[in-house]
Amino acid sequence: MPLFFLNMFSAYLLSFLGVLLYRSHLMSSLLCLEGMMLSMFIIISVVIINLHFTLTFIMPIILLVFAACEAAIGLALLVMVSNSYGLDYVKNLNMLQC
Amino acid sequence: MKMFASFTMLTIMILIYPIVMTLSSNYNIFNFPKHVKTTIKSAFLFSLIPTFMFIDKGYEAIITTWHWTIFQTLDISISLKMDFFSMMFVPVALFVTWSIMEFSMWYMHSDPNVDRFFKYLLLFLITMIILVTANNLFQLFIGWEGVGIMSFLLIGWWYGRPDANTAALQAILYNRIGDIGFVLSMAWFLTNSNSWELQQLFITDHNNLIPLLGLTLAATGKSAQFGLHPWLPSAMEGPTPVSTLLHSSTMVVAGIFLLIRFYPMLENNQTILTTIMCLGAITTLFTAICALTQNDIKKIIAFSTSSQLGLMMVTIGINQPHLAFLHICTHAFFKAMLFMCSGSIIHNLNDEQDIRKMGGLFKTLPFTSSALTIGSLALTGTPFLTGFYSKDLIIESANTSYTNAWALLITLIATSLTATYSTRIIFFALMGQPRFSPLSPINENNPLLNNAIKRLLIGSIFAGFIITNNMDPMNIQQMTMPWYLKLAALMVTVSGFMIAMELNNLTYFLKIKSTSQQMKFSNLLGYFPSTIHRLIPNTNLMTSHKSASKLMDLIWLEKSTPKLLALLQLMMSTLTSNQSGLIKVYFMTFLLSMLISLPFLI
Numbered sequence: 001m002p003l004f005f006l007n008m009f010s011a012y013l014l015s016f017l018g019v020l021l022y023r024s025h026l027m028s029s030l031l032c033l034e035g036m037m038l039s040m041f042i043i044i045s046v047v048i049i050n051l052h053f054t055l056t057f058i059m060p061i062i063l064l065v066f067a068a069c070e071a072a073i074g075l076a077l078l079v080m081v082s083n084s085y086g087l088d089y090v091k092n093l094n095m096l097q098c
Numbered sequence: 099m100k101m102f103a104s105f106t107m108l109t110i111m112i113l114i115y116p117i118v119m120t121l122s123s124n125y126n127i128f129n130f131p132k133h134v135k136t137t138i139k140s141a142f143l144f145s146l147i148p149t150f151m152f153i154d155k156g157y158e159a160i161i162t163t164w165h166w167t168i169f170q171t172l173d174i175s176i177s178l179k180m181d182f183f184s185m186m187f188v189p190v191a192l193f194v195t196w197s198i199m200e201f202s203m204w205y206m207h208s209d210p211n212v213d214r215f216f217k218y219l220l221l222f223l224i225t226m227i228i229l230v231t232a233n234n235l236f237q238l239f240i241g242w243e244g245v246g247i248m249s250f251l252l253i254g255w256w257y258g259r260p261d262a263n264t265a266a267l268q269a270i271l272y273n274r275i276g277d278i279g280f281v282l283s284m285a286w287f288l289t290n291s292n293s294w295e296l297q298q299l300f301i302t303d304h305n306n307l308i309p310l311l312g313l314t315l316a317a318t319g320k321s322a323q324f325g326l327h328p329w330l331p332s333a334m335e336g337p338t339p340v341s342t343l344l345h346s347s348t349m350v351v352a353g354i355f356l357l358i359r360f361y362p363m364l365e366n367n368q369t370i371l372t373t374i375m376c377l378g379a380i381t382t383l384f385t386a387i388c389a390l391t392q393n394d395i396k397k398i399i400a401f402s403t404s405s406q407l408g409l410m411m412v413t414i415g416i417n418q419p420h421l422a423f424l425h426i427c428t429h430a431f432f433k434a435m436l437f438m439c440s441g442s443i444i445h446n447l448n449d450e451q452d453i454r455k456m457g458g459l460f461k462t463l464p465f466t467s468s469a470l471t472i473g474s475l476a477l478t479g480t481p482f483l484t485g486f487y488s489k490d491l492i493i494e495s496a497n498t499s500y501t502n503a504w505a506l507l508i509t510l511i512a513t514s515l516t517a518t519y520s521t522r523i524i525f526f527a528l529m530g531q532p533r534f535s536p537l538s539p540i541n542e543n544n545p546l547l548n549n550a551i552k553r554l555l556i557g558s559i560f561a562g563f564i565i566t567n568n569m570d571p572m573n574i575q576q577m578t579m580p581w582y583l584k585l586a587a588l589m590v591t592v593s594g595f596m597i598a599m600e601l602n603n604l605t606y607f608l609k610i611k612s613t614s615q616q617m618k619f620s621n622l623l624g625y626f627p628s629t630i631h632r633l634i635p636n637t638n639l640m641t642s643h644k645s646a647s648k649l650m651d652l653i654w655l656e657k658s659t660p661k662l663l664a665l666l667q668l669m670m671s672t673l674t675s676n677q678s679g680l681i682k683v684y685f686m687t688f689l690l691s692m693l694i695s696l697p698f699l700i
Contacts, residue, residue, distance in 0.1 A: 020685040029685075093679030 004046065011039040026081065026088040030074045037067040102148050103161050106180055109145040109188070110231075112137055113224050120217060130213040131206075134220055135199040142192035152185045153568045160233055160297075171292055179233035179296065182572075183358060183423055186565065187230050190427045193557065194347050194434045195223050197550040201438050202339035204546040205445060215255065219343060222248035226348050230355060235284050235294040238356070242280065242320070245349045246273045252344065253336040265332035272329040276319015276353070283312035300362045310370040313360055314377070321353030321407045324381040328627045330404050331388075334396040338441030341396055346403045346437050347430035354410045354422060361419035372502060375415020379505035379512075382408030384624060386515035391620040394451050395440045395527060398519055402477065403433055405512055412509050413492045416499045420572040425488035428562045432476040432484055435554035439470040442547055443527060448538035453523065458532035462540045467528045469551045474520035476558045478591045479513070487562030489513075491575070493587035498576040510590050517594030525602045 018032030045060045078088055085092040116137055119125040127133045151157045162177040178184075199219065206212050225244025232238035246269075254266035284294065286309040291299055317323065322330035333345050344350070357364065357374065364370055382405045389401030406429050413422035443459060443466060444451055460467050472483070479489035493513065496506050542548070582589075604610065613621075622628055 017689070020689045022682075026681075090681050093681060 001050075005043075008039055008043045008046075012036060012043070015039060022090075024089050024091065026078055026090050030071070030078065033074065034067075034071060037063070037071075041067075102151055102157060102159055102180070105144050105147045106159075106161060106178065106231075107163075109141045109148075109192075110178075110224075110227060112141045112144065113220065113227065117217065117221060117224065131199070131203045131216045134216045135196065135203065137220075138192060138196045138199055138223070142189060142196055145189045145192055148180060149185050149189050152180075152182070156570070158182070158185075162233075172288065172294070174234065174236050174294065176237060177233035177295070178231040180231065182420075182570075183355070184231045186423070186427060186569070187355070188227060190430055190561075190565075191223070191226060191230075191348055194430050194554065195219075195343060197553045198339055198343045198434060198438070200546050201342070201441065201550040202337075204544050204550075205339055205441055206337060215252075215337075215339075218248055218252050218255075219339065222252065222344065222349070226352070229352055233296055235287065235296075238359075239280065239284065242277070242316075242352060242356075245344070245352055246270065246277075246320075249273075249333070249344050249349055252340040253333050255336055255340065259335065262335040265329070265335040268332050269329040272322075272326045273319050275326055276316045279312040279315025279319070280356075281312075283309040283316070286312065296359065303366075304363065305366060307367065307369060310360070310364060310367060311373075313356060314370065314374055317353030317357050317374075317411070318377065319353065320356075321350050321411070322381075322404050323353075323377050323408065323411060324384050325377075327381065327385065327404060328623065328631070331392075331397045331400045331623070334394065334400050338396070338437060338444065341400070342434045342437035342441070345400060346433040350403060350407055351410070351426045351430075354407060354414070354426060357411075357414050358419045358423050358426075361414070361417075364414065364419075365417050371415050371417060373415075375412050375502060375505050378408045378411025378413075378415055379502075379508040380408070381405070381411065382512040383508045383515075386512040386519065387620050388623045389519040390515065390522070391617050393454055393621075395443065395453050395456075395523060396437070396451060398453075398523055399433070399436050399440060402436075402516065402519065405516060406433070406477075408512070409489070409492060409509065412496065412505065415505070416496050416501050418492070418495050418573060420569075421488060421492050421495060424565065424569070425492060427565055428476075428484045428488045431554055431557040431561050432473045435469055435551060435558055436473040436477065438547075438551055438554065439466050439473060442466045442542055442551070443470075446538065446540045446542060447534045450534055450538075453526035455533050456527045457530045457534065459528045459540075462532075463542050465548060465551070466542055469555050470528065471524060472555060473558055474524060478517045478520055478594075479587055480591075481588065482563070484558050484560070484562035487566045490587050494579065494584065495575065497583040497586055498579050510586060513587055514590040514594035514597075517591045518598040521595055521598035522602065525599070 015032045015035035015038075019029050019036065022028045022032075041060055041063055044063065048056050048059065081092065082088050116127075116130075116134055148157075158181045160177055160179050162175050165173070165175040167174050199216070202215070202219070206215055209215060222245060225241045225248060227241075229238055229241025229245060232241055250266045250270050253269055254262050256262050286306075287294060287299055290304065290306075290309075291302055293299065319326045330345060330350065334341055336344075364374070385401045385404035385408065389398050389405065392398045392401065406425070410422045410425050410429075413419075413425060443456065443463065446463060446466075447456060450456065476483040476485040479485045479493075481490070493510070496509060619625065
């Protein structure tokens with residue numbers, strides 16, 4: 001059990017690191033965000049099933065729903081940036097200043 | 099005495115008979131125009147008998163024939179009021195119409211639908227007689243609408259011409275605006291007097307402005323007063339007999355006749371009298387100014403009619419309805435004759451209506467030109483011709499009554515302008531060298547034409563005298579006045595003649611500035627049709643277009659919620675954000691602060 005936790009937590013932390021540290025494309029941040037969501041989902045499902053918290057069985061589903069929404073918003077922002085600047089380079093966002 | 103009612107009914111029945119019989123199939127009249135002319139001649143002779151009875155014995159009657167309907171508390175029946183006004187007007191109208199029918203037998207003889215033309219003219223005459231003999235407002239309204247419809251059909255007689263169709267529609271529209279006033283008055287009388295009979299309306303002391311304003315609006319529409327006047331010159335698109343009958347003698351006086359009928363209600367209300375007088379004064383001056391620079395002979399005479407109608411309104415405004423009625427009767431004679439002379443000129447010059455292309459007709463059309471001259475002299479009020487008996491009396495009464503000095507001054511100016519434009523017609527059409535193509539054969543020897551004009555000529559000279567001597571004096575005239583007031587009309591008329599002849603002779607020797615501002619103002623009728631005919635429909639259509647598409651569709655369906663929300667969000671975010679877009683720096687800060695706080699968490 002602790003091994004499982006080590007595995008999943010390190011997956012979560014690595015994805016988190018990937019969200020925060022990336023080089024140029026905004027898309028890589030969003031992909032790591034999805035990774036965070038995935039590891040969170042697995043942790044929650046396994047813990048709840050092991051500990052028989054019946055009333056919280058709905059929680060992973062809700063997590064999925066909200067993760068889908070957030071992915072959609074993230075992609076919409078990506079598309080807006082891409083519409084304005086042509087690529088999703090993150091340095092575009094403060095390049096045009098005098 | 100029992101002949102009175104029967105002769106009145108006989109007059110009306112004779113006129114209705116040809117119309118009704120055209121519905122049956124075995125009514126084969128070989129020469130329908132001549133039949134109609136004979137009908138009207140006999141109707142005229144029959145109508146003289148009640149008139150002579152009235153003149154001799156003062157015999158008036160109200161003939162109620164058919165109880166039509168009861169509408170809760172309102173009785174409507176067919177009742178004919180044969181009093182001074184209707185009994186003097188009906189013979190005059192029938193006499194003038196008789197001459198017009200004879201004239202149009204000559205004028206329209208080559209028209210393939212001449213039978214229908216005469217039927218329309220006869221229908222018009224019938225509705226006009228219904229109008230003047232009506233004792234209740236419902237019957238008057240029937241006659242009112244009837245003359246409007248016949249005017250439409252007759253103005254648009256040559257319906258292939260778009261100008262004629264436009265003019266007919268214009269006549270209907272302007273008359274309709276006047277009808278609003280008429281219906282308003284009818285509704286007011288219905289709710290406040292519970293009757294449409296004239297006797298009951300005059301008994302009650304109403305002293306309210308609303309119905310009188312409605313009647314004034316109706317007269318403005320029908321009699322082409324200022325504001326609703328453009329239809330009358332446009333109505334000259336119809337054939338000359340139509341202009342002669344409708345738009346000089348009979349239909350356009352219907353509005354004035356309505357106000358004359360209601361004189362017991364008008365004479366107690368000084369406000370409405372002043373309104374009527376000012377309206378008439380503006381009309382008479384404005385249309386006289388417009389008549390000065392027109393180039394179509396029929397339009398000049400139409401404006402002359404309009405100016406005389408304004409004069410009749412002024413007469414009503416100084417509380418002299420009987421003088422106005424006298425002017426209606428005398429005006430019918432010489433104005434009809436002027437139109438017929440112009441019709442003779444037009445036909446003889448091969449349908450040329452522009453006075454700049456006429457000239458030198460004194461020698462070639464002697465009878466027509468003498469009739470035109472006498473008609474113009476009668477129009478301007480030459481002493482002891484017909485027009486003098488009504489027009490001079492009007493100007494005298496206006497001069498000696500306690501009235502609006504501005505309106506009086508305007509009326510005097512318009513009187514002098516009457517002489518001016520009459521001189522213009524005579525100068526351009528009759529005098530000088532001919533300016534028309536010499537190929538049209540000029541022949542005025544047709545007895546139909548000559549007899550018609552001769553009859554009206556005798557009427558133009560003597561009718562004023564005859565009618566005045568057979569009328570009872572209804573108002574005490576002011577007999578004594580200073581000599582300059584007594585001769586005021588004559589002096590301004592003579593000065594108008596002299597100025598006009600001087601100006602006309604100037605055109606031979608001096609070159610004047612070709613179109614001055616005043617000339618443009620006068621020729622384009624004061625820019626009234628140019629602005630009003632475009633402004634009002636354009637405004638209405640643009641308003642409806644904008645409100646339908648822009649207001650309803652665009653704003654409510656598109657812009658009120660979706661685009662408004664997007665705009666608001668954009669505005670708010672640009673206003674409130676002070677971020678600078680340095681995302682990697684922000685993420686790095688986040689990571690560092692997490693790492694620093696990690697030992698404290700674990």
